[in-house]
Amino acid sequence: MTRRPGFLVYGLLAAFVLGSCAPLYWSFLVGSHSRSELTSRVPALFPGGHFLANAQRAIEAVPFWKALGNSLIVSGTVATSVVVFSTLAGFAFAKLTFRGRTPLLVFVVATLAVPTQLGVIPLFIVMAELGWVGSLWALIVPGMVTAFGVFFMRQYLLDAVPDELIEAARVDGCSLLRTFWNVAVPAARPAAAILWLFTFMATWTDFFWPLIVLPASNPTIQIALQQLQSGYYVDYSLVLAGTTLSIVPLLVLFVLTGRQLVAGIMQGAVKG
Secondary structure, three states: OOOOOOHHHHHHHHHHHHHHHHHHHHHHHHHOOOHHHHHHOOOOOOOOOOHHHHHHHHHHHOOHHHHHHHHHHHHHHHHHHHHHHHHHHHHHHHHOOOOOHHHHHHHHHHHHHOOHHHHHHHHHHHHHHHOOOOOOHHHHHHHOOOHHHHHHHHHHHHHHOOHHHHHHHHHOOOOHHHHHHHHHHHHHHHHHHHHHHHHHHHHHOOOHHHHHHOOOOOOOHHHHHHHOOOOOOOOHHHHHHHHHHHHHHHHHHHHHHHHHHHHHHHHHHOOO
16 A cells, blocks of 8 residues: 555556547647638647637627526536535435335436436426526526435435434434534535536536527527537537637636545545
8 A cells, every 4th residue: 555656557547637638638729720721631739829819709609608607607506506405315315214215215216217308398398387498497497406416415424424423413402404504514515515516517518408498599608609510511610619618617617626626535535
């Protein structure tokens, strides 16, 4: 355990990092060349000097800033809601005893096997009846809690919160909600941070449901990018410049929260 990693380990890690960064670099590379350069030859390994011009064209071609704001609102709200409700449900399934707990948990987990496409038509009918088609509520409300989030938090809290600690809180006169807030929430912070980040990313990159329920005048960032490739000819420099811009908020999020996220994971992994 005290031996330092060898050349093979560092080589594999370097190859993994380069492979992960290659798509992002290729998007920036193509987006930094002009349309004429892309049609005449394959872009070189070094960026060109047209990225800012292509990015400006992408911003002007679609309602980019409105789409970016919509994605931030929807992704942040959905991620926060999923963490809150999944932690509550996960705590109930993990530490509370009530009739039908196991069958209900099995039902929740079984919904993961149902493809999203099967529920699109009834979900769209419900959104139309509520008058939410075309608004951000049609994206936020259906995603406020997920079966994966409930199962994930349940599995984490099952071992992270000892039953003796809950019994001690009850002996001290804590109510159920106070026990949850003072005992379960601090223990669930590492898992909640991971769940929030993954949910934010999944909502940010979602394309199928926003394409159905939102109009072209009120898009999310993924729908706005789709509007860049209209007609029979696709301007890849324009599309990939816009794609690179759409990735920047995710990169900033990772830079700002990466250290705290790793620290939370390591804190949750320490026992005793």
